[in-house]
Amino acid sequence: MILVLVDSMERYSFFRRLISPIKSEARFLFVTTEPLAHLLLIARGFQSAYVNRRQAVADKYMEEAEATNFRRSIEILSGCISEDRARKDAASVIEGIRKILSEHDIEACLLWNGQQLAGRVLTYLCDIHGIRRRVMEISNLPNKLFVDSQGVNALSTIGGNPSILDDLTMPDEQKHADWFAEYEHYKASPLPQSAVTFSKKAKRLVNYALKYPFGGACRTEFSQVRRRGRGKTMFVTEPCSLEELKQQRYMFLPLQVSSDTQIKLHSDVDNIDAIRIAAAKARDLALRLIVKIHPAETDVRAINEIVSMRKNFEFEIVTLSTNDLIRYADEVVTINSTVGLEALLYGKRVTCLGRCFYVNFDRARLLKYIHGYLTDGIDYFGGGNISARAARSVCGLSEKS
Numbered sequence: 001m002i003l004v005l006v007d008s009m010e011r012y013s014f015f016r017r018l019i020s021p022i023k024s025e026a027r028f029l030f031v032t033t034e035p036l037a038h039l040l041l042i043a044r045g046f047q048s049a050y051v052n053r054r055q056a057v058a059d060k061y062m063e064e065a066e067a068t069n070f071r072r073s074i075e076i077l078s079g080c081i082s083e084d085r086a087r088k089d090a091a092s093v094i095e096g097i098r099k100i101l102s103e104h105d106i107e108a109c110l111l112w113n114g115q116q117l118a119g120r121v122l123t124y125l126c127d128i129h130g131i132r133r134r135v136m137e138i139s140n141l142p143n144k145l146f147v148d149s150q151g152v153n154a155l156s157t158i159g160g161n162p163s164i165l166d167d168l169t170m171p172d173e174q175k176h177a178d179w180f181a182e183y184e185h186y187k188a189s190p191l192p193q194s195a196v197t198f199s200k201k202a203k204r205l206v207n208y209a210l211k212y213p214f215g216g217a218c219r220t221e222f223s224q225v226r227r228r229g230r231g232k233t234m235f236v237t238e239p240c241s242l243e244e245l246k247q248q249r250y251m252f253l254p255l256q257v258s259s260d261t262q263i264k265l266h267s268d269v270d271n272i273d274a275i276r277i278a279a280a281k282a283r284d285l286a287l288r289l290i291v292k293i294h295p296a297e298t299d300v301r302a303i304n305e306i307v308s309m310r311k312n313f314e315f316e317i318v319t320l321s322t323n324d325l326i327r328y329a330d331e332v333v334t335i336n337s338t339v340g341l342e343a344l345l346y347g348k349r350v351t352c353l354g355r356c357f358y359v360n361f362d363r364a365r366l367l368k369y370i371h372g373y374l375t376d377g378i379d380y381f382g383g384g385n386i387s388a389r390a391a392r393s394v395c396g397l398s399e400k401s
Helices: 009-022 035-043 059-068 083-103 117-129 162-167 173-187 198-211 222-227 242-246 261-266 271-284 300-308 322-327 338-345 363-373 388-395
Strands: 002-006 028-032 047-050 108-112 132-138 144-148 250-254 288-292 315-317 331-334 349-352
Touching (some): 002 009, 002 117, 009 028, 009 388, 028 083, 035 047, 035 198, 083 117, 108 388, 132 388, 144 388, 162 363, 173 338, 173 363, 250 271, 331 338, 338 363
Parallel strands (some): 002 028, 028 047, 108 132, 250 331, 331 349
Antiparallel strands (some): 132 144
């Protein structure tokens, strides 16, 4: 049996699409902290176990919660949940998953990112019981998904040993050229993660409301929900056209979502630090510094702090296409965003301020990563069907003959 962790409504949508085409090929059991996801999974004929804080939590699980290193979960690091609540929730998730492990023969676990509270607990239990993991993350490349047996980003197998890529087959140059044309077309559109539909908002709101009567684990503090995306910001962009951009010599700094695990867990530098470092570097190189705030950033206070720094650090904020900003830049500075990896596609000099898996990539490793390591045929943010072949690849199942 394969255990699938659903720790948000977004994850519910993705994993439902992923498992549906291979539902009859293996036994799947969903475990979720989201009440609405649990109800929808049951309604669609999936097996689902709901973990909540109404379950009695024995002292041994409260003590064991310490072993999960729950304090490093993104919810705590982002201030979305208190330490005391996180400890109790970690204990509840331990109890719920241990019950599943005692009743079922779990051979593999599927989880997203692995650095959320529930994900850290599942990773801990997989390690104890020797259960293989399939950990996923968006690649920010069209129709490709990052899947690894250890973790994502700097915690992945290639993060620790990028030479793994050297054994993969070098892709055909024409194949890469065709893919690159598709990539540029894809990148000309708005980031899919920046678009939030009414339906998605409604599901999140209903799910959050249900967590109160159903004792939902891993519930974000309401004050944090209200803070994000609330009201207007002082965000004002510079009037910079594409033609003006082409005529300038500049350094490009793409900022990242302030609450992202990439910054919180894999970097000692945040967006504010990155601006200070890039501003000094740009000044030394006599380059103009151009900054782009991540389109999916929703923290109003974080945005306002960045905007307020413009005068003292002499940079401009623009909303031009990221690909255009990469294409005409003299240099790209990033914390550890995949924008840095994309800049390598254009042969740009890239400076990484945080920890990332691609820091030692040459062109061969870059192409092998894109065409050999990533899983094809998966659009995480899409609503369409996922092929059975792609789903098997993600889940680590054998291809049918």
